[in-house]
Amino acid sequence: MNTLGKNFVFTSFGESHGRAVGGVLDGVPAGVRIDLDRIREALDKRAGRFEAKGDETIRRGAGVSPRAKREADEVEWLSGVLDGVTLGTPIAFIIRNADARSEDYDWLKDNYRPGHADRTYQEKYGIRDHRGGGRASARETASRVVAGAVAQQLLAEKNIQISAQLIQVGNETNPDNFAQYIADIQQQGDSIGGIVECIITGLPVGLGEPIFDKLQSHLAYAMLSINACKGFEYGSGFEGVGLKGSEMYLSNDPQLISGGIAGGISDGNPIVFRCVFKPTATNRKTLSTLNSQPLKLLEPLKPLEQPLGLKVGRHDACIAVRAVAVVEAMAALVLQDFLTALNS
Amino acid sequence: MNTLGKNFVFTSFGESHGRAVGGVLDGVPAGVRIDLDRIREALDKRAGRFEAKGDETIRRGAGVSPRAKREADEVEWLSGVLDGVTLGTPIAFIIRNADARSEDYDWLKDNYRPGHADRTYQEKYGIRDHRGGGRASARETASRVVAGAVAQQLLAEKNIQISAQLIQVGNETNPDNFAQYIADIQQQGDSIGGIVECIITGLPVGLGEPIFDKLQSHLAYAMLSINACKGFEYGSGFEGVGLKGSEMYLSNDPQLISGGIAGGISDGNPIVFRCVFKPTATNRKTLSTLNSQPLKLLEPLKPLEQPLGLKVGRHDACIAVRAVAVVEAMAALVLQDFLTALNS
Amino acid sequence: MNTLGKNFVFTSFGESHGRAVGGVLDGVPAGVRIDLDRIREALDKRAGRFEAKGDETIRRGAGVSPRAKREADEVEWLSGVLDGVTLGTPIAFIIRNADARSEDYDWLKDNYRPGHADRTYQEKYGIRDHRGGGRASARETASRVVAGAVAQQLLAEKNIQISAQLIQVGNETNPDNFAQYIADIQQQGDSIGGIVECIITGLPVGLGEPIFDKLQSHLAYAMLSINACKGFEYGSGFEGVGLKGSEMYLSNDPQLISGGIAGGISDGNPIVFRCVFKPTATNRKTLSTLNSQPLKLLEPLKPLEQPLGLKVGRHDACIAVRAVAVVEAMAALVLQDFLTALNS
């Protein structure tokens, strides 16, 4: 439900307009000095704030909503840490929500946005926190990123590196053009999707189990849990569907042959996977279309009679930009869960 | 490890050259008369045998290895069923292995096939059943298909239908050309990949949970557990990366808007997902390349000095053909697990 | 590890001298107005504070340490609740630690108390929070009691009642004598054990599963997880070992015949179980014995050369008094987990 992992267990909680989002991380070994800078950087990357690393698109926070950038991401540690060092007990942390501006969302109380979970939530639960999308909003990914950063620190100590980046925006594949393209989209009050690629190096052989605990299954599971993710592929993926067996297996390219995973188990080669993210639904053009009848899920949404005068630019033009940090976090949680099982 | 599901639990066992493959299915309600015909048909579809339904490529068992077609798939029920009716207790079943011809695999005792799990297994376990690929072979999917057929029977009683089909072979997208294309590939002693599309209709609203039990996460998990699967996408998927938000959300097309799942929860629309399968590694061309040094996983495989005189046609030219039945089975297991949780 | 339950999931965190103890409760249905009084009463009962109900021993907080009584048990809700009503999302709460007086525990930094987890923790984790017993202290039970109170509220709505009470202190079985007996023990600077009996009424038929999910298994599991609990029995229990089958089954007494559970499944009769609690180790007499060599676990502890001048009465003379509230909480969590699975 709200928990991920078997030996390195992350429990997430919090709504975007509640008091805080946060999590509990269980399985962190004792004696680790938490790298607060790493956590800070990961939260910055997620928020589209200035990012020291080289990626232009992320550094300028291309297309990221101003509200997201302003999210105050101060982490408060509630347990499991003593003088900055882990105790081996569960680590609970919270990030208090700021920039509430709940009143911005009053119009949502009786309306439903297309492509959002508003209606399924109402249908399933009979109640929902309409403010800011409640639990369905991207705000909960802040918890994931904190937990993932702790995991990445542990992995880095074993020379396992995880590095994700945006490789495609809409149909554009040249990174030099990403920022401008996103800016144009934003100006139009529209949004666009993207593809994030993640490379994992230094993984030892043996992570994963055959049949139902395959490493690729767990990675796919984790990525498809990210808001707006519509697909996962690794190795040859969908792109490689045209390759013949002879081309693939005689290529000497591990990425084509196994993609770093054979029989569900890591084989020592780098793992490269890709996720595709859809465009956000909350943009000026789309919000002109709402429906206030919660139960008729199969009906298309009807345009509002009076369009709302929403300001351009309050929302993400390309959510994939911010998903990069979340992809890394999820990969880290999955790998650290396997490594904890191996007791290494 | 070898178990899938939380409330409708399937445990799989068996190696291809052991005594039997089989499984235990826990969570089947009492009082159900098992539909043996449905199970028979599913096993036939998996084996590439004659299939009554219309798909030409599968019906002729295009490119399927003769050995696979000959697999005797007699299911023996060991528990949980009394006079053909379920008791509500765990259902254990086996399918005894036939057509062993273990000696065909003697050459594998000290050699390793590219793209297979041979080397990771040896590395991780220090022992492996070299006969027929042991547990990594596709034979274990026979168990999945039996369990999946039971699940599909339960789902059908609630008007939930699952239907998968091959939609692409290599770069070919016209079904009329599939059979010939595969035959040509097989003649060359080569192999090719494919894409399977699965459509789920009649699903009630409410399956899935936000955050870490999203329906799409579970589907992706299950599909990526199938041998040779390299990717999963649903709704707009990778293909739709070029769509702008305005195009997507004002399209009135549920497949573009939500793909049948919103916020991780089924929204009542059909769910359409696609999986890509790589070409099999075991074909005449590839088997000319082997390496017998198990520990050097990162080294490319070296060609055998003496090519083996393997007969053309003993192996699958397009494994995606047979994967269709497994995709349906996995989808059924996932959905039935969610439905059992909802007690319906 | 730190999580209990499958469908009604409670994750606990916090050390006694950390910032807070707390928990995350997942699976609470939406739309429930949390009964804060019930939570307040349960925490009071746990802390040995004034308790309105009739039990003399608990009301006077017999033998309860002054420090425990002073624990400020203010619950802060971090998520999952909006205007006092549950959202159906995970409910995170904390109880900030007060009355730290960590310096009281400085002497523990290099010493180990008998009967405590000090040495196993050090051995297993290489680090421990010596302050107040860290995670092993009874303080974490405050979280359990909060979560259990929420569960009890949900159960009460279905007319399921859980009521525990102290039925034996040492060898004394007459409640009228409990308070005095405990006072005497406390005066001696000593401690004593006790037995808590819990009665569950109104449970529907059908909770539990045969074989490995028996209701009694889960109750036993939960009770044995309480600090100082050394045994669990239900129905005829250990006491009834002398009964012949004829006496038992022809007695017409459901408590003898089934104890409320048949074949692992609740049968509609009341369930009565009992737990025994050992005396606390932290009392004046025992603390004169310490050992500072952590690795020699099998060696008996050696007396300190200089006895510590600890004041009489800082610790619990009979921990079973305070365990009553925890027993109720644990029973509630177990039952609510089963009920959630039944969707009722």
Place this chain on the structure above:
Amino acid sequence: MNTLGKNFVFTSFGESHGRAVGGVLDGVPAGVRIDLDRIREALDKRAGRFEAKGDETIRRGAGVSPRAKREADEVEWLSGVLDGVTLGTPIAFIIRNADARSEDYDWLKDNYRPGHADRTYQEKYGIRDHRGGGRASARETASRVVAGAVAQQLLAEKNIQISAQLIQVGNETNPDNFAQYIADIQQQGDSIGGIVECIITGLPVGLGEPIFDKLQSHLAYAMLSINACKGFEYGSGFEGVGLKGSEMYLSNDPQLISGGIAGGISDGNPIVFRCVFKPTATNRKTLSTLNSQPLKLLEPLKPLEQPLGLKVGRHDACIAVRAVAVVEAMAALVLQDFLTALNS
């Protein structure tokens, strides 16, 4: 449901009058030569057959039903084993049911025995296998004993020994008198309960986790899952409730101080626990009382108008005799699960 363990996973299946009982054991390391003698001995002990070890009561199979002694316990290995050596893949095994004599149970088709699960099963599932008690019968413990024997073999390789024995029958505590006492009871057509004590030695420090994965919780869980078990205690247990803290902690007796477990974690001392078993309900005296109205669970059973002419001695006079083997098996499964997690 029918699965136990997290890393060393045992899935049980089979009804007493179905084709077979059996199980799947997942997590057994590769390369182990299965000790078939050990399995044979364990099954013999469970069946009350001749037992080479010294215990008189068990050796003569005191009070064990002739039918139980005759159970043919031939184990057939279906997977996971190659030439007697484990592959590291799931091990499936079956024990085919013999001595069916289902007709002996025809009278049960519309009747319900007191103290049995007959009525709860019917109520919960709407169907039950009336033959021999179906899944509720003790026959399924044969699977547990096989799996437990495999676990015990692995533990023994690490010098961990598990040894259980009967220490009390009814109120009799002198083993010299057990056999006669049971014989007398059997002659009367009655039954009696007993207490089994289990001693674990050689356990390393560190098994178990604080809070919710305490070693004692898991042991209690496993023991309470055994048919007829009504209680579990360890260390000082219920018996020690009269001990003061000073007596307990200054005793230098590890059994009183910690019972081998501190803070939920094994501390290197032997662990001694005890389980109490109630008398069997199926004996001549009790079977004169039946009730054929399944839904009135809260009504006492009414005597049959015509008593059945059942032969004396077909059933167990003291089920605790046969439970000894099951207690050892369950302890082994729990410990091996923890050890597998520690990768040792």
